[in-house]
Amino acid sequence: MGKIRALIVDDSSVMRKIVERSLRQAGIDLDKVVEASNGAEALVALQNNTVDLILCDINMPVMDGLEFVRQVHTVESAKGVPIVMITTEGSESHVVQALTAGARGYIRKPFTADQVKEHVVPVLGSKS
Amino acid sequence: MSTDTTFVTRSHEENWLPILQLAVEEVFEIMLGSRVKPATQPEHQPNGELTAMIGLAGSLCGILTVRCDTKTAFQVAKSMLGDAAKSEEEVADALGEICNMIAGNFKNKLAGTDERCMLSVPTVITGGEYSLHSLAEGNSMEAVLLFEDAPIAVRLQLQS
Numbered sequence: 191m192g193k194i195r196a197l198i199v200d201d202s203s204v205m206r207k208i209v210e211r212s213l214r215q216a217g218i219d220l221d222k223v224v225e226a227s228n229g230a231e232a233l234v235a236l237q238n239n240t241v242d243l244i245l246c247d248i249n250m251p252v253m254d255g256l257e258f259v260r261q262v263h264t265v266e267s268a269k270g271v272p273i274v275m276i277t278t279e280g281s282e283s284h285v286v287q288a289l290t291a292g293a294r295g296y297i298r299k300p301f302t303a304d305q306v307k308e309h310v311v312p313v314l315g316s317k318s
Numbered sequence: 319m320s321t322d323t324t325f326v327t328r329s330h331e332e333n334w335l336p337i338l339q340l341a342v343e344e345v346f347e348i349m350l351g352s353r354v355k356p357a358t359q360p361e362h363q364p365n366g367e368l369t370a371m372i373g374l375a376g377s378l379c380g381i382l383t384v385r386c387d388t389k390t391a392f393q394v395a396k397s398m399l400g401d402a403a404k405s406e407e408e409v410a411d412a413l414g415e416i417c418n419m420i421a422g423n424f425k426n427k428l429a430g431t432d433e434r435c436m437l438s439v440p441t442v443i444t445g446g447e448y449s450l451h452s453l454a455e456g457n458s459m460e461a462v463l464l465f466e467d468a469p470i471a472v473r474l475q476l477q478s
Binding site: 201202203204277278280281301302 | 344345348349395398399400408411412414415418419421422423425426437438439
């Protein structure tokens with residue numbers, strides 16, 4: 191597993207920092223981290239940055255995480271990039287909606303670095 | 319958006335306070351690496367200089383608030399980030415996320431609630447000179463827990 195370029199989407203800057211730290215603690219070698227505070231910002235960020243992994247919250251203003259996952263295929267360079275949701279929304283219906291929309295993993299907040307490793311490492315380097 | 323009367327009834331009949339306390343304890347232990355414990359002395363009431371709040375809608379309607387003094391909020395942010403917070407905005411952001419995770423963790427623990435209960439994005443009020451008038455007046459519960467010996471109050475107010 192080489193160096194990873196990650197996009198972290200969360201309306202909380204504190205949570206974006208925690209997610210980045212958790213990725214590093216999980217042993218993921220980060221080359222570059224791009225941040226966005228909602229789905230709409232994330233779509234713009236993907237037009238200017240190529241990434242290998244996307245971690246995304248669900249409850250966000252402007253455009254939520256589920257809508258972002260549904261629209262991400264509109265950005266050519268982001269097609270097939272693995273998306274892992276990190277969210278407080280833990281219901282089965284949210285999990286199903288996210289996975290149906292194209293997410294490859296689902297982590298419930300609060301989370302540990304071990305959980306990040308468990309859900310993120312298997313999808314790295316496996317563009318769908 | 320209607321409230322499910324089943325859950326309103328349950329909130330009156332069941333004691334949800336231990337579930338709320340457990341939800342708080344788990345968030346602090348996992349995200350901050352800190353153990354919090356219920357305050358036993360009635361004088362342990364926080365000076366509510368910062369209040370984070372989040373709305374619940376659907377099967378449960380109401381608000382959940384997390385209240386503490388500024389010094390404690392800075393300490394919470396430091397524990398979350400592993401470093402001192404750089405600004406008051408970052409402290410408010412951290413407290414809002416704590417509130418968000420407590421609300422999510424709490425509803426995930428109530429069987430059948432989670433599927434039909436949505437959370438708002440958090441709001442944080444700075445300053446204690448305010449009165450809160452909620453349309454969700456009804457059943458309420460409050461857990462006061464000590465984080466590094468400082469009280470943090472978590473209040474759930476449900477629509478009747």
